[in-house]
Amino acid sequence: MKILITGTTSGIGKTLSQYLESKGHEILHLDRDQLDLSNIDDVKSYDMPCCDVLINNAGIDNRDDVIDADFDLLEKTIQINLLSPIVLSSKFAKTNPTGTIINITSSCVNSNRHNTILYSVSKFGLHKFTELFRNSNYQNSLRVVELVPGKTKTPMAVGKNDLILEPSEIAETVDFILKNQNINQIYIKSY
Numbered sequence: 001m002k003i004l005i006t007g008t009t010s011g012i013g014k015t016l017s018q019y020l021e022s023k024g025h026e027i028l029h030l031d032r033d034q035l036d037l038s039n040i041d042d043v044k045s046y047d048m049p050c051c052d053v054l055i056n057n058a059g060i061d062n063r064d065d066v067i068d069a070d071f072d073l074l075e076k077t078i079q080i081n082l083l084s085p086i087v088l089s090s091k092f093a094k095t096n097p098t099g100t101i102i103n104i105t106s107s108c109v110n111s112n113r114h115n116t117i118l119y120s121v122s123k124f125g126l127h128k129f130t131e132l133f134r135n136s137n138y139q140n141s142l143r144v145v146e147l148v149p150g151k152t153k154t155p156m157a158v159g160k161n162d163l164i165l166e167p168s169e170i171a172e173t174v175d176f177i178l179k180n181q182n183i184n185q186i187y188i189k190s191y
């Protein structure tokens with residue numbers, strides 16, 4: 001399959017792209033040097049290629065307190081983690097109506113931890129978008145999948161020293177999703 005992945009320069013995206021390539025898939029890397037996902041105008045004018053799968057993986061963390069939030073960082077967080085995946089999903093659905101979209105959210109969508117409000121809001125938005133977009137496409141053949149990882153050993157999770165997942169486990173799960181057409185959500189708990 002031809003698979004377009006955002007954020008393949010590090011962490012989950014890097015391991016995922018290498019793993020899927022080793023399984024014989026053709027990987028189209030969509031990294032910051034081709035498209036800065038924090039620039040909405042560039043994302044809106046992005047020319048979506050013809051491919052089988054889009055994996056919205058790129059993301060940034062934001063642990064700001066709401067009251068003292070850096071509003072520019074807040075805007076960037078919503079842009080990269082929520083708006084860009086929505087725009088890319090919409091473009092992909094138009095260009096590749098029988099394809100598969102995999103959105104990487106986070107286990108924080110099911111958590112009440114108060115130290116990740118801004119990040120969680122962006123991921124919860126993507127979680128809800130994925131569910132509603134899937135339901136709105138139930139009559140045609142677009143497949144819309146959500147992968148919900150727990151804490152994973154990547155640069156984003158530096159400093160978290162409790163039990164965490166390996167990026168290779170996320171990559172294997174994506175491979176499993178691609179081989180099992182009936183799955184539309186997988187939650188991987190890290191503890």
Ligand SMILES: NC(=O)c1ccc[n+]([C@@H]2O[C@H](COP(=O)([O-])OP(=O)(O)OC[C@H]3O[C@@H](n4cnc5c(N)ncnc54)[C@H](OP(=O)(O)O)[C@@H]3O)[C@@H](O)[C@H]2O)c1
Binds near residue numbers: 032036057058105150
């Ligand atoms: N690690 C965890 O514990 C965990 C848990 C649940 C969900 N997730 C999710 O998994 C996904 C991957 O995260 P990760 O842990 O692998 O993080 P990571 O190692 O920090 O990688 C993030 C990727 O996103 C790219 N990116 C960031 N800002 C970008 C921008 N403006 N334009 C284009 N690309 C941009 C980065 O590119 P650059 O190298 O250019 O910055 C990098 O390739 C994220 O959506 C994250 O929310 C992670």
